[in-house]
Amino acid sequence: MSDTSQPAGGGFAGPTTQPGPFVQFGPAGATEPVGMRKSAGPPEPAAGPGAAGGALRLRGVGMDFRAGRRGRPRRGRGGAPGEASVPTLADIDLVVEPGEFVCIVGASGSGKSTLLRLVAGLLRPTAGEVTLDGGPVVGPGPERGLVCQTGALFPWRTAAANVAFGLELLPLSRADRSRRVAWLLREVGLEPYADRLPGQLSGGQRQRVAIARALACEPRVVLLDEPFGALDVQTKEDMQLFLRRVWADTGTTVLMVTHDVEEAVFLGQRVVVLASDPGRVVADIPVRLPDGRDLATRRDSAFLALRSEVEDLVRLHHRAHARRLAEAAG
Amino acid sequence: MAPAPATAPAEGPARPAAGGRDWGPPPRRRPARPSRLPKLGDDVSPSTRWALRALSVAVPLVVWVVLSASGAVDDTFLPSPAAVARAGADMARSGELFSDTASSVRRVGLGFLIAVAISVPLGFAMGSMSWAQALLEPVIGLLRYMPASAFIPLLIIWLGLGESSKIALLVIGVVFFNTLMTADVVRRIPRDLLEVSATLGARQHEIARKVILPYALPGMIDAMRVNAAAAWNFVVVAELVAATSGLGYRITRAQRFLQTDKIFAVLVVIGVIGLVIDILLRVLRDQVGRWAP
Numbered sequence: 001m002s003d004t005s006q007p008a009g010g011g012f013a014g015p016t017t018q019p020g021p022f023v024q025f026g027p028a029g030a031t032e033p034v035g036m037r038k039s040a041g042p043p044e045p046a047a048g049p050g051a052a053g054g055a056l057r058l059r060g061v062g063m064d065f066r067a068g069r070r071g072r073p074r075r076g077r078g079g080a081p082g083e084a085s086v087p088t089l090a091d092i093d094l095v096v097e098p099g100e101f102v103c104i105v106g107a108s109g110s111g112k113s114t115l116l117r118l119v120a121g122l123l124r125p126t127a128g129e130v131t132l133d134g135g136p137v138v139g140p141g142p143e144r145g146l147v148c149q150t151g152a153l154f155p156w157r158t159a160a161a162n163v164a165f166g167l168e169l170l171p172l173s174r175a176d177r178s179r180r181v182a183w184l185l186r187e188v189g190l191e192p193y194a195d196r197l198p199g200q201l202s203g204g205q206r207q208r209v210a211i212a213r214a215l216a217c218e219p220r221v222v223l224l225d226e227p228f229g230a231l232d233v234q235t236k237e238d239m240q241l242f243l244r245r246v247w248a249d250t251g252t253t254v255l256m257v258t259h260d261v262e263e264a265v266f267l268g269q270r271v272v273v274l275a276s277d278p279g280r281v282v283a284d285i286p287v288r289l290p291d292g293r294d295l296a297t298r299r300d301s302a303f304l305a306l307r308s309e310v311e312d313l314v315r316l317h318h319r320a321h322a323r324r325l326a327e328a329a330g
Numbered sequence: 331m332a333p334a335p336a337t338a339p340a341e342g343p344a345r346p347a348a349g350g351r352d353w354g355p356p357p358r359r360r361p362a363r364p365s366r367l368p369k370l371g372d373d374v375s376p377s378t379r380w381a382l383r384a385l386s387v388a389v390p391l392v393v394w395v396v397l398s399a400s401g402a403v404d405d406t407f408l409p410s411p412a413a414v415a416r417a418g419a420d421m422a423r424s425g426e427l428f429s430d431t432a433s434s435v436r437r438v439g440l441g442f443l444i445a446v447a448i449s450v451p452l453g454f455a456m457g458s459m460s461w462a463q464a465l466l467e468p469v470i471g472l473l474r475y476m477p478a479s480a481f482i483p484l485l486i487i488w489l490g491l492g493e494s495s496k497i498a499l500l501v502i503g504v505v506f507f508n509t510l511m512t513a514d515v516v517r518r519i520p521r522d523l524l525e526v527s528a529t530l531g532a533r534q535h536e537i538a539r540k541v542i543l544p545y546a547l548p549g550m551i552d553a554m555r556v557n558a559a560a561a562w563n564f565v566v567v568a569e570l571v572a573a574t575s576g577l578g579y580r581i582t583r584a585q586r587f588l589q590t591d592k593i594f595a596v597l598v599v600i601g602v603i604g605l606v607i608d609i610l611l612r613v614l615r616d617q618v619g620r621w622a623p
């Protein structure tokens with residue numbers, strides 16, 4: 001990671017977002033000197049819950065990694081020659097309603113992961129704001145669960161202990177906690193593997209643990225960053241059906257990033273298309289398919305038409321971007 | 331089309347180069363001969379492993395026996411294993427071997443504990459917070475290069491000839507290395523683990539306790555293992571210079587009377603105790619770090 005990023009301060013055990021402590025663990029040089037970091041300004045007066053409407057709202061969000069901590073460009077940081085001279089994300093407006101399943105697609109480098117990290121609170125936007133139920137997002141917290149491509153399981157904890165991590169931080173009785181963990185493991189079909197270490201699980205099983213772990217604190221939104229990117233086609237298919245079922249069972253809100261258009265159309269109720277340089281929303285397409293999706297859905301003509309439409313859009317913007325790059329190069 | 335390559339490839343028929351390449355296929359090597367020797371990264375069977383371990387002690391021992399039995403080396407310089415065993419038994423009978431071992435072990439134990447108690451928190455802070463790293467690394471990096479043995483005269487002036495100067499030497503010899511090694515281990519924690527813990531609601535102190543510590547513990551014990559050997563060296567050095575008890579002191583005494591068999595016996599004891607410490611720490615590490623490959 002470059003030192004131009006702005007990792008926000010620590011986590012929160014409570015359900016609301018408040019500025020966290022500003023001493024951030026991390027490799028030396030990976031973060032800015034943090035000892036004297038002040039809070040990033042007074043918290044905005046939060047609109048009351050429901051006032052803004054929508055569980056998750058991004059308003060004019062921009063992310064410029066070249067910018068300094070206060071949003072001003074740093075001196076002597078023009079960027080390498082040939083590097084894009086525009087921000088990574090610009091002017092993103094997005095609303096995700098409670099209980100919705102929204103997929104974000106876009107070419108590599110369009111800023112999908114960056115967008116998700118902004119929502120997770122791991123980065124601070126350099127413009128605009130992210131709100132959850134009207135309250136500004138200022139740091140990572142358990143009301144926004146994150147699952148990344150690698151799973152990022154704790155290798156020394158068993159599957160069950162990984163799922164339990166977030167719950168251990170809450171004032172819950174041991175019995176209550178183990179009931180919840182057992183339910184989650186059953187939900188993700190990993191009961192027999194409860195006592196295995198991550199190193200003894202397959203890639204698909206690891207992702208199931210990661211999803212269960214993110215769900216454990218019953219977050220308002222689950223953020224998934226290409227969770228099935230490293231899986232084979234068969235496992236991926238299973239996992240997609242599994243994710244739909246978990247979503248239906250838990251009624252949680254899902255914001256998922258993928259580069260697989262078919263996956264996005266199959267899973268999402270809406271598909272948001274990002275274009276690169278700057279990363280921006282170019283389409284927000286409702287997926288009008290029945291909610292009970294199965295493998296037959298993939299052969300459905302409506303599904304195929306929608307999939308082609310989104311694929312064409314992604315391709316169009318990808319080509320346009322490649323052309324701009326070629327022109328800029330001379 | 332590209333012109334045909336001027337030189338024919340070593341093997342196989344020349345194919346026309348495609349896509350504007352004016353070179354032929356790269357030369358081929360003959361495949362490696364099948365070999366019965368173990369390959370890099372192969373595991374050996376437990377029986378082979380134990381046989382090799384036995385060999386690693388037996389070969390030097392045999393060389394020693396042969397050298398001393400052949401009379402090529404004077405007994406005063408290289409006593410025979412039997413003489414060394416006799417000397418060891420004598421010292422054990424008189425009790426001095428045990429009292430010396432006890433005082434050396436006590437010094438190592440105390441000094442090493444103090445060094446660990448200082449270096450682990452420091453290293454943890456340096457590895458997990460870049461401000462601590464910036465603050466401490468220059469000074470510790472500098473102090474590390476000052477040989478601890480060179481502090482002996484100074485320590486004797488400051489602290490006298492008693493226990494404290496020996497323990498201080500041990501601490502100086504171990505603390506800087508262990509701090510830097512601990513910091514290196516802690517720093518290796520994958521960023522995504524820190525991030526995911528924060529999104530699960532962990533606060534900073536919880537991340538330190540429940541994520542960084544368990545992740546780094548096996549590596550920290552590894553660092554302690556390396557530095558325990560150094561501590562054991564330093565205690566003997568300290569006792570060589572100034573002491574009235576301890577294994578190093580016993581060596582200087584024996585030297586005065588040219589009792590090389592005694593010196594050898596003490597060296598063997600020192601080596602064996604060091605090995606035992608190493609094995610204990612390794613067992614601990616394997617218990618703690620079962621998850622790590």
Ligand SMILES: Nc1ncnc2c1ncn2[C@@H]1O[C@H](COP(=O)(O)OP(=O)(O)OP(=O)(O)O)[C@@H](O)[C@H]1O
Binds near residue numbers: 004106109259
């Ligand atoms: N910490 C950072 N510092 C500087 N630039 C960054 C940083 N993180 C990401 N970027 C840049 O932002 C752009 C978007 O990156 P991002 O990882 O969000 O892309 P993505 O859409 O997730 O791509 P992929 O599909 O390959 O994962 C890239 O051009 C990348 O180089």
Ligand SMILES: [Mg+2]
Binds near residue numbers: 112113114
């Ligand atoms: Mg990405």
